[in-house]
Amino acid sequence: MRGLSRKELTMKIGVVGAGIIGTSIAYHLGKAGAQVTIFDIGGPGDGVSSKSFACLNAFGQPAADLPFRLEAIRYHSTIARELGSERYLHITGTLRLGTVEGEAAKITANAKMMREFGGDANSLTGSTINELEPLVQAHRPIEGVSVPEEGWVDAKGLSRRLVHVATRNFDVRFRRLRVLRIGNDGLKPWVNYDLGTDLFDCVVLAAGSDTNPILQASNLTPFPIKADPGALREVPCHNESRGLGHVVYADSFHVRPSDRGGLLAGISPLVDDLQSSDRFEKESKAILDTGAEWIDRFAEMPGTPVLGIRSVTADELPILGRLEDANHIYIAVMHGGITLGPLVGRLVANEVVNEQASDLLARYRPSRFGNNATCAPATVSSSEDRRVAPMGPNASVEVQRDISLLKGEISLIRSTPPAPVWLGDTIRQSLAHVAEQANIGEIFRAHRFRGTEPDREAGAGWIAGRLGTAPAIDRMITTNGTQNALFLATLATTREKKVIAVEEIGYYAFRNIAALLGVTPRAVAMDHDGMLPDAFDKACNDGNVAAVYLQPTVHNPTAYVMSVERRQELAAVARRNNVQILEDDVYGLLPENSPIAISALAPELAWYATGPAKCVAPGLRIGYLVAPTAQAAAAAFAPVSTVTTWHVSPLVAEIAQQWIRDGTMGAIRDAIRAEVRTRQAIAAATLKGADYLSHSESIFIWLRLPSDTTEEKFVASARSRGVILRPGSMFWVSPPKQIDRIRVVLGSPDSAREVRSALEVIGSILH
Ligand SMILES: Cc1cc2nc3c(=O)[nH]c(=O)nc-3n(C[C@H](O)[C@H](O)[C@H](O)COP(=O)(O)OP(=O)(O)OC[C@H]3O[C@@H](n4cnc5c(N)ncnc54)[C@H](O)[C@@H]3O)c2cc1C
Incomplete structure (x- = not known):
């Protein structure tokens, strides 16, 4: 929350259903300052609210509900005056x-x-x-x-009026869309509808008799309704x-x-x-x-x-409160909703925006049905029951599994981000969108070379925040991924000198790229803030170092985020020794707040490489390379310009462009970021007392092993209990005899629940 109180931030809330309940809640949320989107297949009040006897009644209700009903009837007069909708209200008795x-x-x-x-x-x-x-x-x-005191109301008229006043006076919009699913990956709930997916801070499900079908389609526990x-x-x-x-x-x-x-x-x-x-x-x-x-x-x-169609719950009382099996999803369903709607709208809006539980609603909490629902404010741990899991026949698109995994095994080795459950639908919709373009034939016929101008413009916009400003597109090459970008940068910078300085512990695949190009990595000492400037300077003494490879923002595997001072010092050393900087920022776009890229501090020396593999999806094979100058970019691409395997794939480039422009890339990244924070919180709770390095928005941790074990024993012990780990030794340029670290990837399992199970196994081996 960056020091801001909840009230100071604008909450984004999605309300599913524009009956009397949804419109009342949306109106009061808007009035409380929230940014609200109401979704409905039809118009406001077209559901059961327009097919109701719609009497405002309290007579004959059980004693425990009577005061609430009476207050609800009285509130109808208040809201009618507020909305100027007295003509719909008939307190006839x-x-x-x-x-x-x-x-x-x-x-x-x-x-x-x-x-x-x-x-x-x-x-x-x-x-x-x-x-x-x-x-x-x-x-x-x-x-x-x-x-x-009793009477009746034109509920359709009132619902429409609520939407009318809310959309004109508050930050509320109405979208005529069919909601397919709702859910929550980590802390961010989402609404998936016919044409896309929106992320919110809270989703209110007020879909009347469609409540259970939507919960079921969303893999959430239905209620006895x-x-x-x-x-x-x-x-x-x-x-x-x-x-x-x-x-x-x-x-x-x-x-x-x-x-x-x-x-x-x-x-x-x-x-x-x-x-x-x-x-x-x-x-x-x-x-x-x-x-x-x-x-x-x-x-x-x-x-x-x-x-x-009446929605009658097993005990005939409303269900009002948050779901425990999906963080920040609030359910509001009831019979008697015409009477209760406006007051419920006010109370629910207050609970959602201010996180203050209302005593008046205490009797109506979802938790009374004994399933996993509650009224309590959302907690981090509660999201873990929600599988970030596949749904539907093409589910495999959404899951990153290790092919070699045996049934029940959990792999923590691939440094891949978790996938939001709606990713598959989003991909399908985007593919359909690309297919509908009039020039689809042209897109597939033409070579893309280093990316079209729109490809590079979109990419420049996507990385602008990391570089302080969007780079000129003639400095850019669109590639088939971050590794391809690093390959081109290494090729470009090592034509004469064949040594690259690297940290003593770091990303092994970069050293593989160097090996392919006949380049020698020279290990440089580091501390918890990254490469040591003095050691780097010393490594450059013989004049053979062409470039330095750095991953200053969420370093793989130690997860450090280098301070701005260290970035400046290293840039100064590179400048003094005329050494180019290869900055690998593949993890840099996931954290919400990262120090500016080192490439922005020494643009004349720096080659900036990144892509969506760690913050969106590794299967989206695209990356961006920003060279120090336009000439350097052209020269870097020249050797491969006729080798079409180096050209970015047209289909992927089209989707990436679309996703950057319409905000999908950002929405996926936000969902992953929220899920990663949740998984880090699970690690902190499960591995209490263990010694590890990490960052709250890193998809891995760097775990220290006890002195009485070896890396091999630890990995074998975990494997025997169904948890697959990657040995730490592969990250060292020259592994020491005794390796006391392993990288544990929290991002790769399908669900936060699996992460917890795997970490519990690791925790028990550690102790
Ligand atoms: C015969 C009858 C008599 C009644 N008499 C009374 C009475 O006298 N007094 C009283 O207080 N109550 C009465 N009720 C109950 C009252 O009508 C309901 O409690 C109230 O209308 C419920 O409002 P709602 O907003 O929850 O549902 P709805 O008005 O049905 O609103 C739900 C909305 O969700 C939308 N939706 C559903 N699925 C999706 C989706 N997938 N995507 C997008 N949108 C979706 C629907 O289109 C609908 O507009 C009566 C009901 C009936 C049937």
Whole structure:
């Protein structure tokens, strides 16, 4: 958080669902200063909110919920004034009428309870009922109560108004998109929809009866929610009377003025053992039959059946709170949502933005179902249950496995980043997008050489932050990866002298590149801040050193990030000895805040190489090389310009360009960064007391082994318990006799859970 309080930062929140619940939450989030995106397949309020009886009711609710309901009804008036939407709100009062024995007794008891909780409930006689509602036939002995605070609302009108006011006054936008999945890789939740994926600080799932299908598609634990069809009957108008003034509940039948000036009638849900289709049919018929008992010739009035799907939880209470199996995902689903929506919106927004749990919501937490859901503010460890795992038939795209792994083995050797679960979908969408381009044929026919100008412009924008400013594109070569960039830079700088200075411990593959080119690496002493300037100076004494290879930002394998002072000192030594600098910044784009690249401190000497392998995906075979000058870049590329294996692949270059321009590259990097932080936090907790070097945004750690073991024994012991490690010796230019370090990659396992399991094995071998 870089010293800023949560409130000072703009929270980015995605709300899935624009029913009364989603729109109320989005409105209040926007009002609280959050940047909100609402997603819905249709328009605001088009879901069950527009197919609801939509009575604002508290009468008959259990004592534990009554105060909440009453406050919710009262809040409707506040929000209507705030939005200027009074025309949708009808606090007409309800009439509660009972003729059958059980119903009448219930009405008496409920009226008493209502009064105990500070609500009004006034007894009615038969004649008063007739006066109040001449349309209702109340000729039988009857128990009657009026509840003046209750009424009804045009829920679709209110939902639309909430979106209208929020999008005009706050940082809220509405996107008409179908959400496919939601999830969380590490600390950043995301919403995956038909056309792409957006990252947020929090995602609120308010998708009504689609809540469980979305959770299931997202590999998250569903809740015991029944999608219960409910029938209403809308009667367009009633010519023979002045219509209704109240909402009337008469035994199991209920009726109110409709949003369009006619009547809307419903029935209490019928007994439970009905199939969904039977229920709708039987309830529709029961509305006609019982309606006819209360309203003259009701069954003969032309009308339309309306089907709405209730989301009824196992205990019939709302579910409101964060999920534990997915950090920063908040669920809001309920029956009775028209009554509760606006107040719930205010309380949920406050919980999400200010992380203050509301006592009023304590009864409705997801955790009561005993699955892994809770209201507690998100914690680092809670994300580990969420597998960063493949889904769907093409899942292998998203997983980086070691081919040689046996079942159950976990490999911590490949320095690859974790993959967000939505990466596969994003790749598929990007491939489709490239395929749709009008000039697709041309793209595949033309040689790309060192990258087209748009390729290099996109790359320059991507690395500008590391170099202080975007490099001129004539200094750039687009390559097939960072190693290719390093190869070209080594080739370019070692034409005469054949020695490159390297740190005594470092990236072994660079030494392999040097070997291919007949170049000798000269080991230079280092400390925890990288290569020692004096030792470097000394190494240059014989005048044979052509260049120095440095990886100053998250050094592989020790994970140090070199200080700016050391960068300046090394640049000064290089300048004094006329030695070129080969800067490998492949890890430099992952940390949120890294010191500026050494290439920016000595641009006249420096060759800057990077690519997305460690912060996006190694399979995106692209890299960027920035030479000291345009002439140097042209000369570096000249020897390979006719060797087309050195040309960047057109398909990959097109995707990289697109991803940089539309922010996908940044979104993937952010998701990986968040997951890496989580995995580092797991390492800190699991390897407590162990001696290792690392950085909170590094995909590996450099672990010291106990003095009573050897590297071989340690690696073998881990392997025997299913954990595959890479020996530390391969990172030394000249390995000492006793190797006491190994590199442990946290990025390569599929999930944070696997990282924890593997680290637990390592921890037990260490102790
Ligand atoms: C017959 C009946 C009578 C009722 N009577 C009352 C009453 O008298 N009083 C009361 O308070 N409540 C009543 N209710 C309940 C009330 O209508 C609901 O609780 C409330 O409307 C729920 O609002 P919501 O925002 O959760 O759901 P919805 O209004 O259904 O909103 C969910 C939204 O999510 C969107 N969505 C779903 N899946 C996706 C996806 N994959 N991608 C993008 N968007 C998606 C949908 O398009 C929808 O707009 C009644 C319900 C029924 C069916």
